[in-house]
Amino acid sequence: MQLLNTLNYRTMKSEHKLKKHLVLVILVTGVLLLIPLIAMQFTTEVVWTLSDFLIAGLLLSCTGAAFVFALHKMENNTYRLGVGIALISTLFLVWANLAVGIVGNESEDINVLYYIIPAIGLVGAFLSRFQSHGLSYTLSAMAVIPLIIAIVALMGYLQEPPHNTATQILGINMFFTVMFSLAAISFRNVARDENEKELIAE
Structure with missing residues (x-):
């Protein structure tokens, strides 16, 4: 019984850490996307469309999430x-x-x-x-x-x-x-x- 409780605790702890890291990926992605958004307010050389932001956000978040899963898997x-x-x-x-x-x-x-x-x-x-x-x-x-x-x-x-x-x-x-x-x-x-x-x- 004690062994089962220990395993459940470790599983819950691992899942909590995974969720925490995934949230971090989302936050970092958001911060990175702010860079071109802010730059667009001060220069005309940076021109991003909505699709540019969506594609960049998808690429960054998927890459980050994949790496997080790899960290937890191995x-x-x-x-x-x-x-x-x-x-x-x-x-x-x-x-x-x-x-x-x-x-x-x-x-x-x-x-x-x-x-x-x-x-x-x-x-x-x-x-x-x-x-x-x-x-x-x-x-x-x-x-x-x-x-x-x-x-x-x-x-x-x-x-x-x-x-x-x-x-x-x-x-x-x-x-x-x-x-x-x-x-x-x-x-x-x-x-x-x-x-x-x-x-x-x-």
């Missing part, structure tokens, strides 16, 4: 690091692509391909049930896509004016490849440690 700091790198990189990729476009400008058709990356992340995360082994493969796949897009862009002569230079195209895509690769390595290290613990237990 106590392994390497796993948390992998989640953090993956989420921040994906947020930056989607935000930049929506705002100005990664190749050329936001109207370039090739930029639609970048949305394959978060799609792979979502599908891979759910199929692997957020297990480190599956996530390492998911992030590895996400790391390859920017390189493929860069090659397609260069083959399509999108490095010529008025588009980005070849160095810019390769640089930004290599950045995302490196970031997603670091996340994949983090999850791979977690999976390796878990396998070693299982072998020792046997």
Whole structure:
């Protein structure tokens, strides 16, 4: 009976902490959205529409909530690091692509391909049930896509004016490849440690 009460207490405490962190995510999102709102009152260079605020709020809150759930799901700091790198990189990729476009400008058709990356992340995360082994493969796949897009862009002569230079195209895509690769390595290290613990237990 005492053990059951202890488990119930820990569960309630964990749920309370989760709700507290989710509220914090909402508050931080609200504060961040105040920055462009205030800037619009003093300069005409910052022009956000209602849809801009809604999309930004959705991206920030979903990213924050996903990281909070990861914090509560796993106590392994390497796993948390992998989640953090993956989420921040994906947020930056989607935000930049929506705002100005990664190749050329936001109207370039090739930029639609970048949305394959978060799609792979979502599908891979759910199929692997957020297990480190599956996530390492998911992030590895996400790391390859920017390189493929860069090659397609260069083959399509999108490095010529008025588009980005070849160095810019390769640089930004290599950045995302490196970031997603670091996340994949983090999850791979977690999976390796878990396998070693299982072998020792046997």
